[in-house]
Amino acid sequence: MEFEYFGDSSGEIDESYNDHAKGYERDIDFAFFFVNFNTSKRDFMELTKREKVFIRKAWEEKEVRESTFMRNAVMNAVANAMRDKKTPFRDLWKKKQKPVDFEVVEINLDAIEESNKKDEFDWVAEIYKANGLNKPAEGGN
Known part of the structure; x- marks a missing residue:
């Protein structure tokens, strides 16, 4: 060797x-x-x-x-x-991305939709609002 x-x-x-x-x-x-x-x-x-x-x-x-x-x-x-002052810092380490478990995603989406129907509180819209965005209209565009 x-x-x-x-x-x-x-x-x-x-x-x-x-x-x-x-x-x-x-x-x-x-x-x-x-x-x-x-x-x-x-x-x-x-x-x-x-x-x-x-x-x-x-x-x-x-x-x-x-x-x-x-x-x-x-x-x-x-x-x-x-760096230009308008650009974010570059991280030294990047987190390793894990593959998405689509079963868990489906379960979570179902729970959110059910919660929205029961409580009449739109969590998704609140998340968009908190990030300064408008929730997209149903149907995509």
Whole structure:
């Protein structure tokens, strides 16, 4: 498993570094885990090579994800600061839309219509009125 984002940007392997690093791979590994994960020497020694590879990959993905979140937050803040004063703020996060359960919608509409017939109070018209709109005429237009 290799890093997708981290490593030498040229794609070339530095052979002189590899020559100097020979014999120090375990120390380099421990330093990485100690600095990034506050791993004790005992905990580090208990990790298998496979676990280390997966931990490094998860760390890379976490770093990329967090920096992307930060970039998006900064871009959003700049866009909001530079926006025309008549336009609303742009939200950083958008709520995930859930599919509509049409059975529940039908039940709710039936309850509203029944309530309107009994109470002679038009909830729908009140909602339109509260939002400064006129209720559309029956039949659509």
